[in-house]
Structure formats: structure tokens, C-alpha cells
Amino acid sequence: MALTTTTEPVPATAVSPSPTSKPTPRWRNRESLTAWLFLLPSLIGFLIFTAGPVVAAGVISLLDWNLFSPPTWAGLRNFARLGPDPTFWSALGNTAYFTFVSVPLTILVSLALALLLNQGLRRIAVFRSLLLLPYATITVAVAFVWIWLYIPHDGLVNAVLGLFGIHGPAWLISDNWAMPALILMSVWKSFGFGMVVFLAGLQAIPQQLYEAARVDGTSPWQSFRNVTLPMLSPALFFVIVTSIIGSFQVFDQALIMTNGGPGTRTTTLVMYIYRTGFENYDQGYAAAQSLVLFAFIVLITATQFFFQKRLVHYDN
Amino acid sequence: MTTEALPLVSNKVVQRKLIVFACFLVTALTLIPVVMMVLVAFQSDAESMAAKPSFWPSSWHPENLTRAFELVPLGKYLLNTVYFAGGTTLLETVTAALAAYAFARLNFPGRGWLFGIYLATLMIPSQVTLIPQFVLVAKLHGIDTWPGMILPHAFTAIGVFLLRQFFLGIPRDYEEAARLDGANRWQAFIRVIVPLAVPAIATLAVFKFIGQWNNLLWPLVISNSDATRTASVGLQVFQDTNGTQWNLLLMAATVTTVPLIILFFLTQRWFVRGITMSGLGGR
Numbered sequence: 058m059a060l061t062t063t064t065e066p067v068p069a070t071a072v073s074p075s076p077t078s079k080p081t082p083r084w085r086n087r088e089s090l091t092a093w094l095f096l097l098p099s100l101i102g103f104l105i106f107t108a109g110p111v112v113a114a115g116v117i118s119l120l121d122w123n124l125f126s127p128p129t130w131a132g133l134r135n136f137a138r139l140g141p142d143p144t145f146w147s148a149l150g151n152t153a154y155f156t157f158v159s160v161p162l163t164i165l166v167s168l169a170l171a172l173l174l175n176q177g178l179r180r181i182a183v184f185r186s187l188l189l190l191p192y193a194t195i196t197v198a199v200a201f202v203w204i205w206l207y208i209p210h211d212g213l214v215n216a217v218l219g220l221f222g223i224h225g226p227a228w229l230i231s232d233n234w235a236m237p238a239l240i241l242m243s244v245w246k247s248f249g250f251g252m253v254v255f256l257a258g259l260q261a262i263p264q265q266l267y268e269a270a271r272v273d274g275t276s277p278w279q280s281f282r283n284v285t286l287p288m289l290s291p292a293l294f295f296v297i298v299t300s301i302i303g304s305f306q307v308f309d310q311a312l313i314m315t316n317g318g319p320g321t322r323t324t325t326l327v328m329y330i331y332r333t334g335f336e337n338y339d340q341g342y343a344a345a346q347s348l349v350l351f352a353f354i355v356l357i358t359a360t361q362f363f364f365q366k367r368l369v370h371y372d373n
Numbered sequence: 374m375t376t377e378a379l380p381l382v383s384n385k386v387v388q389r390k391l392i393v394f395a396c397f398l399v400t401a402l403t404l405i406p407v408v409m410m411v412l413v414a415f416q417s418d419a420e421s422m423a424a425k426p427s428f429w430p431s432s433w434h435p436e437n438l439t440r441a442f443e444l445v446p447l448g449k450y451l452l453n454t455v456y457f458a459g460g461t462t463l464l465e466t467v468t469a470a471l472a473a474y475a476f477a478r479l480n481f482p483g484r485g486w487l488f489g490i491y492l493a494t495l496m497i498p499s500q501v502t503l504i505p506q507f508v509l510v511a512k513l514h515g516i517d518t519w520p521g522m523i524l525p526h527a528f529t530a531i532g533v534f535l536l537r538q539f540f541l542g543i544p545r546d547y548e549e550a551a552r553l554d555g556a557n558r559w560q561a562f563i564r565v566i567v568p569l570a571v572p573a574i575a576t577l578a579v580f581k582f583i584g585q586w587n588n589l590l591w592p593l594v595i596s597n598s599d600a601t602r603t604a605s606v607g608l609q610v611f612q613d614t615n616g617t618q619w620n621l622l623l624m625a626a627t628v629t630t631v632p633l634i635i636l637f638f639l640t641q642r643w644f645v646r647g648i649t650m651s652g653l654g655g656r
Contacts (some may be wrong), residue, residue: 060607070632084537088479088480088481088558089479089480089481089482091475091479091558091559092475092479092480092481092484093475093481095471095472095474095475095479095558095562096471096472096475096487097588098467098468098471098472099468099469099471099472099533100472101485102464102468102524102527102528103491103528103530103533105509105524105528106502106506106509106524106525106526106527106528107494107502107528107529107530108490108494109505109509110501110502110505110506110509110525111494111497111501111502111505112506112554113505113508113509114501114502114504116505117505117508120512124508124511143474170399173392173395173396173399174396176392177550178392178393178396184396184400185399185645186638186641187403187404188399188400188403189641189644189645190403190404190407190634190637190638191403191406191407193583193633193634193637193644194407194630194633194634195586195587195604195605195626195629195630195633196407196587196589196605197587197589197608197609197626198410198605198608198626198627198629198630199406199407199410199626199630201410201537201612201622201626202406202407202409202410202413202623202624202626203406205409205413205426205619205623206406206409207607208426210424211424211425211426212426213405213409213426213428246625250648253645253648253649254648257648257649285634302498304499305498306498306499308590309587309605310591312609313608313609313612327500327590330500330503331593332505332593334503334504334594335507335508335594340504340508342503343504344504344505347498347500347501347503347504348501350498350500350501351497351498351501354496354498355496358496372551372552
């Protein structure tokens with residue numbers, strides 16, 4: 058730890074040793090006691106309401122339990138039920154469809170807008186705030202406007218398509234277009250987050266790198282490919298990871314806009330967990346589904362961290 | 374700044390005009406849904422429910438605001454949302470700041486593994502804890518009560534993690550100076566650390582508040598009467614009981630989301646900083 062002399066000189070005794078260099082502290086020493094007092098309010102709540110429930114989820118997934126009668130032991134039966142359950146597979150497929158279309162689209166829109174805003178505009182903060190607005194709205198509230206926008210025949214979206222001679226689909230009530238409609242709304246709702254992260258990343262790239270690239274006679278595309286992308290890759294990685302995790306948990310807009318329909322065309326994993334646990338009162342099965350959702354998130358995130366080593370450029 | 378990076382058009386003036394035009398265009402497109410929400414909210418019943426929707430209201434009906442509040446107890450729902458979002462935010466911010474100080478500055482046996490347990494829960498999606506939290510609250514007779522609504526969402530690890538990272542960045546010297554003047558740990562925390570950490574604490578508070586204002590799933594399962602029903606859930610009830618009375622539904626939606634939009638504009642300095650901190654500081 059470096060001792061800076063920004064204020065008056067501090068005697069050497071005032072420099073506390075770094076935590077790791079301290080000899081093994083004792084339970085009874087004053088500092089540990091103080092530490093536990095600081096920790097206590099958070100720790101009690103955390104153990105009861107966050108850490109405890111994580112462990113309990115594992116236990117409940119092994120039970121047959123409808124909350125009204127005493128639970129009975131089910132072993133791994135709840136997990137075995139997933140295999141032949143068509144709604145589960147449909148929900149998994151829908152969630153994957155949603156995630157692997159909406160995340161790349163969101164990233165592209167965020168990146169394009171960040172690049173646009175980074176072109177040396179004077180009122181950049183105003184545009185940034187306005188473009189961030191959808192991100193700061195209530196999902197449920199704006200979901201209703203999007204239902205209105207998607208009204209078949211004469212809704213605003215189809216009216217605009219009609220100007221170009223395109224006969225728009227029935228969107229939210231169409232088998233094939235309900236999911237794309239949800240994806241479009243979700244891209245609109247969430248692109249602001251990535252845009253702000255990318256914009257900060259772009260502004261942190263040293264200008265000398267572009268000047269050096271220009272001296273070497275590179276084309277705009279080459280300087281984007283060889284300077285911007287590598288320098289932005291940590292931000293890109295972060296946004297991709299968090300967007301995929303978020304998309305796997307999509308619920309609000311699907312519940313409001315399509316309620317999972319038509320049929321089960323837009324039933325997502327979280328919606329199925331909600332139905333299983335709180336409409337069918339099958340808590341054990343719902344807990345098992347939630348653990349499978351968690352396993353998918355871990356798997357995808359781990360895969361991304363595996364590829365990160367080769368694709369993400371870190372300065373240090 | 375980086376005009377050189379992408380010289381799409383050779384003529385700089387034309388290029389600049391194109392960029393400004395493109396910015397206006399995408400911003401206008403982005404704002405259409407929010408603008409339409411507000412416009413339809415002021416249309417007459419007949420106009421808003423006509424087979425062919427109209428965009429600009431042919432007559433303005435500000436009385437839709439009071440009608441929406443009469444149709445469902447929207448005022449109560451909004452107040453409940455303030456309780457829910459405010460309660461979780463206050464509890465989480467205070468307890469997380471205290472715990473973060475212990476993790477960042479104090480030595481105690483088990484610090485490493487305890488922080489490890491906090492970190493481990495960061496990755497776990499909230500749906501995993503949803504069922505056990507519901508069971509716990511139900512067993513404690515907390516369904517449809519404020520403790521049942523607030524407590525399970527007030528002790529997440531993210532607050533402790535973010536504030537600890539920030540506290541670690543505050544030079545120890547400031548605190549040591551106060552300690553030399555005879556301040557104990559508590560006084561050092563309150564007088565030195567907290568004032569220096571205001572931006573980080575505010576960022577956490579703004580994000581937590583907005584996140585909980587948005588929360589649909591938890592109030593949906595825990596709240597089953599107007600006593601604790603939040604605006605997100607209330608809008609869903611509105612839809613069920615009033616079908617597609619678009620003007621009143623979108624008026625209710627406007628009333629629900631406008632306070633948040635105002636909060637966003639008031640706190641956007643922290644909001645933007647919070648996003649960039651999580652995006653660039655979190656690597």
C-alpha cells in the first residue's frame with residue numbers, strides 16, 4: 058500500500074499493514090468484533106433470504122410438494138419428468154430462440170448507435186439520454202403500448218409497413234410472428250444499456266491509435282477491425298454475457314403481451330416455472346426447472362469465459 | 374473526436390449533417406412508443422377503441438387521468454410501489470454499506486470465504502430463489518404483508534459487492550487521519566467513508582429503486598390484494614378487468630412509468646455512471 062502525502066505527513070505507525078500481511082487475528086480481538094457488528098444486519102438477511110433459499114431450492118427440487126399437504130420425498134423424479142414434458146422443451150426452445158436472436162440484434166443496435174453518437178457531436182449527452190429512455194421505462198407499462206402498436210391490420214407497425222406495400226402479419230396472435238414481435242420490443246427496451254457501455258468504451262480509446270493506423274494508410278473498415286473492436290472487446294464481452302443471462306430470464310413482456318401464446322409459441326422458461334409453481338402449485342417440479350435454468354446459464358457463461366481468453370483483448 | 378475513424382463521406386460538412394440527421398432519425402424512432410403511449414392516453418373512448426387507430430388525438434381528454442384513477446385504485450398501487458421499491462432500496466443500501474466496509478477494511482477470521490459465499494450467489498438467477506422464498510414467506514404468514522414483500526429482496530449480494538469495490542479504492546490515509554484524531558471505526562465510516570462514497574451509494578440506490586419499481590414476478594406471487602399490490606401488477610389487473618379500453622389503459626401505463634422517467638432524468642448522471650462502472654469497472 059502506497060502512502061501518499063496529500064494531507065499532512067502521517068507518522069509511520071499510522072500506516073496499517075495490508076490485510077494479508079497481518080498475523081493470524083484472533084476471534085476475540087477488537088477488530089473482528091467490530092467487523093461482525095458491521096456485517097450482522099446484512100449477514101442475517103442474506104443467510105435467511107438469499108443463501109438459505111439457494112440451498113432450499115436444491116432440497117425442494119427433490120420433493121413432491123403442493124404447499125397445502127406435507128411434502129413427500131420424490132428423489133430425482135422431478136428431473137426425470139422434464140424429459141417427456143413437451144411444454145418444458147417448447148419453453149426451452151422458445152427461450153433459446155429469444156436469446157440467440159435478441160442478443161445479437163441488441164448488440165448490433167447498441168454498437169451502431171454508440172459509433173454514431175461517438176462521431177464528435179456537440180449535443181451527445183442529449184441524444185444519449187433520449188436513446189436511453191426506453192431502458193428507464195417500466196416493462197409492463199411499455200408492453201401495453203407495444204400491444205397497441207402491433208394491432209393487426211391497422212396498428213401503427215402494420216400501417217407503416219403498408220406505406221411500403223407490405224401486408225404486415227398479425228404479430229402477437231400469429232404463430233410465426235409472435236416471437237419476432239416480442240424480440241423487437243425487447244431490443245427496443247434494452248439497447249440503451251449496451252449503447253452507454255460501448256460509448257464509454259469508445260471514448261476511452263486513445264486517439265493516437267487511430268492516428269497511427271491512419272499513418273499506416275489503413276481503411277476505415279481496417280481501423281474499426283484492428284483498433285476499435287479489440288479495444289472495445291472487454292465491453293463487448295461484458296454486454297454479451299449480461300444480455301444472455303438477462304434474456305434467459307425473459308418474463309414480463311411475454312406474460313403481458315402474449316401470455317405465452319399462441320399455444321405455447323412464446324412460453325419462456327421463467328413463465329413455465331411461474332405456471333408450474335403458482336398456477337399448478339407443483340413446487341418441487343418448479344424448483345427442478347429453476348435449477349435446470351440455472352445450469353443452462355452456468356453452461357453458456359462458462360463457454361463464453363472459455364472463448365474470452367482468445368477473443369477479448371485486455372490492456373494489462 | 375473520432376470523425377477520422379469512419380470517414381464515410383469525403384466532404385466533412387455533408388458528413389456532419391448526415392450524422393446529425395441520423396441521430397435525430399433514430400432518436401425519433403426510439404421515442405415513438407413512449408410518445409404514442411401518452412397521445413392515446415388523451416384520446417376519447419370512441420377514438421381509442423375504433424377499428425382503425427388514430428395517432429394524434431382529434432380531441433384531448435385530460436379527464437382520462439381521473440377516470441383511470443377511479444377505475445382501479447391506481448393511487449394506492451403507486452404508493453405501494455414507492456413503499457416496495459423504497460423499502461428494499463433503503464434496507465439494501467444501508468446494510469450493504471455496513472457489510473461492504475467490514476469486507477473492505479476490517480480483518481476478521483473467515484472474511485475470505487464469507488465474501489466468497491456472497492459472490493457465489495451473484496451468479497444465481499432470482500428464479501432459483503423464487504420458490505424457496507415464497508415457501509418461506511408463506512410459512513411465516515408473510516403473504517400480502519410488507520415484510521413479506523420487502524425482506525426477501527433487500528439482501529442481495531450485488532450491493533455488498535459494488536460498495537466493497539468502491540471502498541477499496543478510497544485511500545486508507547483519509548481514514549487513518551481520522552483514526553489518529555481519536556475517531557473509532559464507526560465514526561471513521563460515517564464521517565470519512567460514507568461522504569466519499571456518495572456517488573457509489575447513490576448509483577446503487579438508483580439502480581435498486583428502478584429495478585424494484587420494474588419488478589413484476591415477486592409482487593405477482595406475494596401480493597394478492599390492494600393492500601400491497603404494486604403498479605406493475607395493478608396494470609395487469611387493469612387489463613383483465615377493463616379489456617382493451619386503450620385510452621384508460623395507456624393512461625394508467627403513462628402514470629406508472631412517468632415517475633420513473635422523471636427519476637431517470639434527475640439522476641441520469643449516476644445512472645450512466647452506474648452502467649459504465651458495471652460495464653468497464655467490472656471486468
